Amino acid sequence: MEAERVYATSPAMCAIGCRKALELAVKWVYAADRTMTLPFKDNLQSLIHEPDFRYAMEYDTWKKLPLIVKLGNLAVHTARNITAADAVVSLRGLFEFIEWIDYCYGSNYKEHFFKESLIPQSRVSLDEKRIKEQAGLLKEKEEENKKLYDQVRALSEKLTAEKEKNKEERHFNPEAISEFKTRKIYIDVDMKMEGWIFDGPSQNVVEEYEVDGMAGVPGQKGYVDYVLFGRNGLPLAVVEAKKTSRDPNVGRKQAVLYADCLERRFGRRPMIFNTNGFETYFWDDKTGPQRQVSGIFSREDLERLMDRRMESHPALTSIPISDEITNRVYQKEAIRAVCAHIEEGGRKNLLVMATGTGKTRTAASLVDVLSKGGYITNVLFLADRTALVKQAKDSFREYLPRMSLCNLCSNKDDKNARIVFSTYPTILNSIDDTKRDDGNRLFTPAHFDLIIIDESHRSIFKKYKAIFDYFDAILVGLTATPKTDVDRNTYDFFDMQQGIPTYAYDYNQAISEKYLVPYYNYEVKTKFLEEGITYDDLS
Structure with missing residues (x-):
């Protein structure tokens, strides 16, 4: 509710609020469900990636949670990068997760659907500095939160027992992420997290970049989803994006044609990324085969890889x-x-x-x-x-x-x-x-x-x-x-x-080869192990 309240005033503060709400909700699940094992550290990233938690829900629901975390982190450090569309994606993902909690553990579950039109549009006055500090206040309220979580743990046996029955009798339908704008946000956020800049004087990403000579045919134009540029003004990589429901490598041949065009224009072949927002593949076809990676690389990393490619290496x-x-x-x-x-x-x-x-x-x-x-x-x-x-x-x-x-x-x-x-x-x-x-x-x-x-x-x-x-x-x-x-x-x-x-x-x-010496076993007996301990014989 708090995240929605500040949406119209500050999308960045909305994203921060969604991240805070997600953290509290995830910890609620761990308190309520006895099948969940707490990871080595209870920060949010560790909690959502713990296998017991991750595989407890539909992948289509789970995969929206890391984005809420990323958007919240991005908002804290670079508020200008958060748009209203980004904030809606955070709210939508958070809504679905809370819906999933109700579906599994709620006593009066009724299926609901996210409606963007219901987000409050009135502007409010807010202290951005104070809201950014709220993550710290969560720690200050740890004692209060602990008491609330203890109350949930007291009900965990009942909640856990009813979960499977609820899932059999109820209906929950994760929202598919197919719309172009929504899918694009996932890719944009990952790139922003790695420091790529989409606008302003320091811009180093160009979207829908026009190239000429597709498939070697003069005058045949193409439009690259993203071209990533280095500090010298030369392209480092092309990014070909596909819908989340499609294999990211559907666009692999197209990405190669884009790279061909850019190589003819700039005299240097860019590297290639294919992604659908959740799966990403990297290919430097000058040095090795394509491989799956966790995300788009930063400019510094791509420049290092490009420099290494340009240098001659001895066998x-x-x-x-x-x-x-x-x-x-x-x-x-x-x-x-x-x-x-x-x-x-x-x-x-x-x-x-x-x-x-x-x-x-x-x-x-x-x-x-x-x-x-x-x-x-x-x-x-x-x-x-x-x-x-x-x-x-x-x-x-x-x-x-x-x-x-x-x-x-x-x-x-x-x-x-x-x-x-x-x-x-x-x-x-x-x-x-x-x-x-x-x-x-x-x-x-x-x-x-x-x-x-x-x-x-x-x-x-x-x-x-x-x-x-x-x-x-x-x-x-x-x-x-x-x-x-x-x-x-x-x-x-x-x-x-x-x-x-x-x-x-x-x-x-x-x-x-006499680099090690063999070991020898020595068999040792002790009185206690051999004869046991008799109380009456003790001093």
Whole structure:
């Protein structure tokens, strides 16, 4: 109600209100439903992406929630980017989510439909600064909110039990997102979140950009949905958008023709994005095959990729491996195996190496080779404990003294470092929280070129998969003991054939080559375990 009340006065404040209302409503669901498991952190992004919550509802309803979050965040930082149409999309998505809650848990459910005409049109006086601070006030009211949520939890057994019965007896119909204007908002918001500017003196996105010579026919014109320009005035990428109900790659051939036209005009081939607002594909047809990504890349990332494309790179096999970092034959073989896989276009690599054979040292040497060859710039090293993060950073400092390093768990001041070390939850939270000096997100989808996953048998499944869905980077997993369970299979995660990693160096081989020594079992008996404890015999 509050979000609707300020709609006519300030679409940006409406978007902020929708985000606040969504947060309260999502937390209500977690309190009411015993099938929902709270994630590691209860911020809104974590709550809506938790599998128990995400898969509890129709995808057509769920996929509207991230946009409400994005629009709210965008409004806080750049209010001028929020239009009345954006605010309506937020209200519409929020309405549908509240309708879904009533459908599942309400005692007197009656199906309702969103009517834009019912949004109040009267203007009100408001203190924008105070409204922006409301997110902070939510925390101040935590005690009050906690009591209310406790009341809901007291009813959770009844609410959870009735949910399935309600879903069988009631009707809920998610609104399809097919209208061009609505679909376009989803794409625009994602681009604005990455810092793209649609108007004003700093504009770097042109919509419906006219090109000539489609399919090589002079005079045959075409209109590109979006052309993204770099600071030098040259096009970096074309974006071909399709309706949300259609496969984004329906427009792939058309996007290639647009790229051909722009290449003839500017002398440089732009990269290609195909998107329907929910699925996005990236293709630099000069360097590799098309792949799915989490969103449109930022200008800085596209400029870095373009510069890398324009430079000549030596074959990875010709770049010397530093003996000061890795001087063992098997370590060099592991590095060459990963390099060969990358040169073939592979983006997921798995090194299975016995404990004590130098996985971290090998990873540092691989970073050295890929950096010297110009294949990577920014690296993320992930471990599942802060002690392992610190240990890895200390090792890299010794092996790569000229590289800038940052332990994100303890010092966010060095966040622009070439190599960032982090735990899974820390980087997940930093995606939204860490900003550049201009206020835009630092850890964009293409920020990291390489992600190294230490002990990759532990934490990469389900809980933190969102990290790897979000970042578009070459992956290198390090483990001594890969999982082969049905629901947690390391080989499946890295798209490997069962039991065949990119490179393996096992315990027995390390012993036979005298890099490790064998272990011996000592059997020890204790009196308590052998004889048990008798009370009467105790002093």
